[in-house]
Amino acid sequence: MARGRFQKLKNKGVEILSVISAVIIWQLVADYIVRNRFFLPSFTDVAEAFLITVSRQGIFPFMGMDLELPVLLVDTLYSLMHFSIGLVAALVIGIPVGMIMGWFRSLERVFDPIIEIIRPIPPLAWIPFAIIWIGLNPFGAGFVIFVGALFPIIINTFTGFKSVPRIYVEAAKVLGCTADHDLIRRIAIPSALPSIAAGIRIAMGVGWMCLVAAEMFGVSRNGLGFKIWHNYYLHRMDFVLVYMLVLGFLGLLIDRAFRSYLEEKFFKWRTGVVM
Amino acid sequence: MGRVKIRGVSRKFVKDEVSGTLALDNVSLDIEDKEFVCFIGPSGCGKTTLLRIVSGLDLPDAGEVFVDNERILSPGPKRGMVFQEYSLFPWKSVIDNIIFGPQMRGTRKKDAIEEAQKYLELVGLEQFRDSYPHELSGGMKQRVAIARALANEPEVLLMDEPFGALDAQTRNTLQHELLSIWQKKNITILFVTHSVDEAVFLADRIVIMTARPGKIKEIIKVDIPRLRDRTSLEVNQLRNRVLKLLAEEQKK
Known part of the structure; x- marks a missing residue:
């Protein structure tokens, strides 16, 4: 067991060395060349700041109780909440719209021009309307993430549905599956699933990028994105960096988790799904 | 029961308002229950179109198809299909x-x-x-x-060049297996192929079609008992006859 783990580490030797070197160079540059904690906090400064965010307690209201948790965890939970609100809304609206557009030719022509006009508007440009329509609450932040996540989901679902091989539809028809809803459920959805999943993955990436800006306009007193601005106003750049790195690692983690879930789901019938 | 009646079936593929291709031109044919019929013809002669019309995946512009006196207007589980x-x-x-x-x-x-x-x-x-x-x-x-x-x-099994993409050995094995399945299951088989060898080995009747527009050129009844020896004199004579008929179409 221990030996196996050691072997694994050994195989990743180059990668580990690369990260360690980067950290050492960062530390040396910060300490001996820049010599300005405000301009470039060093690795040890950031590590110290990290420990403070973990050791201090914050309050997370959960089902009527006020849970006392480390500040960093509270911020993470707030951010995940904003992110989930946006992503779930995008899934609930985006997947049906994409399915309908891909399956019914005439409806594609109805939806397509509207989508093509709205799609190029950057999600962050919606912030003023998010405030006016929804207000300064988690759902306002969720709305911005929703706008960012919606279009990749619609477009990929649409493409997946449109490129369902005709042969599967015809094979199903001669086997007695002729109604539209049966064909959608039994043929089109499974056939389009890899494409839909890829769309969700892109949407999660875009949504995550919108998070910092979505929390910027004061929807809550917590959140990873909010804390970046909060610490910037306090000139605590080491804390800014802590939250930046946490955002990066968490984004990576979410993507990895989703990808391994997909691989588990699809590897049975699709070898080498490129995601 | 699996009797197939094809009555005056025509199918035209329209490109635009002026031009179009006539794929099938007034095809009529009766197929008996439990019969094994092979369709052969130059490529683009509409044999696949005919099969798709019998399945219900495609509709004729004129004429009609009946299976056991029931008119075919949409696909249904009584007619099974194997695709190429x-x-x-x-x-x-x-x-x-x-x-x-x-x-x-x-x-x-x-x-x-x-x-x-x-x-x-x-x-x-x-x-x-x-x-x-x-x-x-x-x-x-x-x-x-x-x-x-x-x-x-199904009562009728429609097969659209099902062994077309396979190598020669696998193809021969599957032809054998198909014959034994056909004998066990007692069903009607309509089999589209471009291989003369396959048609001669399998069919009760071989329907030879003309180049576009597809019409029935000739129907050959095959009386050689099964299992047919692919290299016997009778089989070779039959193969020659079919090849000659096809060559006439190819020249056109």
């Missing part, structure tokens, strides 16, 4: 592919699986029950496709 392209659902295992038809008719999954087991045995793939299509060879995929079509207990 691999048509197994890649997200379903072999057994789940085979029970797809029965399940659509409302058979309970447990019963459907039990039933499907028989068809899996019939095509000799019991050990691949839980494999996925991408794990099978081309020949095995087509065997499963045949089992899937048979699981619906």
Whole structure:
């Protein structure tokens, strides 16, 4: 067991060395060349700041109780909440719209021009309307993430549905599956699933990028994105960096988790799904 | 029963308002119950179109098709079809592919699986029950496709160049297997092919079609008893005759 783990580490030797070197160079540059904690906090400064965010307690209201948790965890939970609100809304609206557009030719022509006009508007440009329509609450932040996540989901679902091989539809028809809803459920959805999943993955990436800006306009007193601005106003750049790195690692983690879930789901019938 | 009546079927593919291709021109044919009929003709002669019309996937512009006096207007489980392209659902295992038809008719999954087991045995793939299509060879995929079509207990089996993509050896084996399945299951088979050898080996009757627009040029009744020896004199004479008829069409 221990030996196996050691072997694994050994195989990743180059990668580990690369990260360690980067950290050492960062530390040396910060300490001996820049010599300005405000301009470039060093690795040890950031590590110290990290420990403070973990050791201090914050309050997370959960089902009527006020849970006392480390500040960093509270911020993470707030951010995940904003992110989930946006992503779930995008899934609930985006997947049906994409399915309908891909399956019914005439409806594609109805939806397509509207989508093509709205799609190029950057999600962050919606912030003023998010405030006016929804207000300064988690759902306002969720709305911005929703706008960012919606279009990749619609477009990929649409493409997946449109490129369902005709042969599967015809094979199903001669086997007695002729109604539209049966064909959608039994043929089109499974056939389009890899494409839909890829769309969700892109949407999660875009949504995550919108998070910092979505929390910027004061929807809550917590959140990873909010804390970046909060610490910037306090000139605590080491804390800014802590939250930046946490955002990066968490984004990576979410993507990895989703990808391994997909691989588990699809590897049975699709070898080498490129995601 | 699986009697097929084709009456004056024409099909035109319209490109734009002016031009179009006449794929089938007034084709009429009667096929007896339990008959094995092969359709052969130059490529683009409309033989696949004719099969698609019998299946109900395509509709004729004129004429009609009846199976047991029932007019065909849409696809239905009574007419099974095996396609040239691999048509197994890649997200379903072999057994789940085979029970797809029965399940659509409302058979309970447990019963459907039990039933499907028989068809899996019939095509000799019991050990691949839980494999996925991408794990099978081309020949095995087509065997499963045949089992899937048979699981619906069709009266007519439509086969559109099902062995076209297979290598020569696999093709011969599958022709043998198909004959024994046909004899066991007592069904009518309409088989489209471009291989004279295949038609001569399999068919009760060979329908030779003309180049576009597709019409029936000649129908040859094959009286050679099965299993036919592919290299015997009679088979070769028949093959020559079919080849000559086809050559006439190719020249046009």
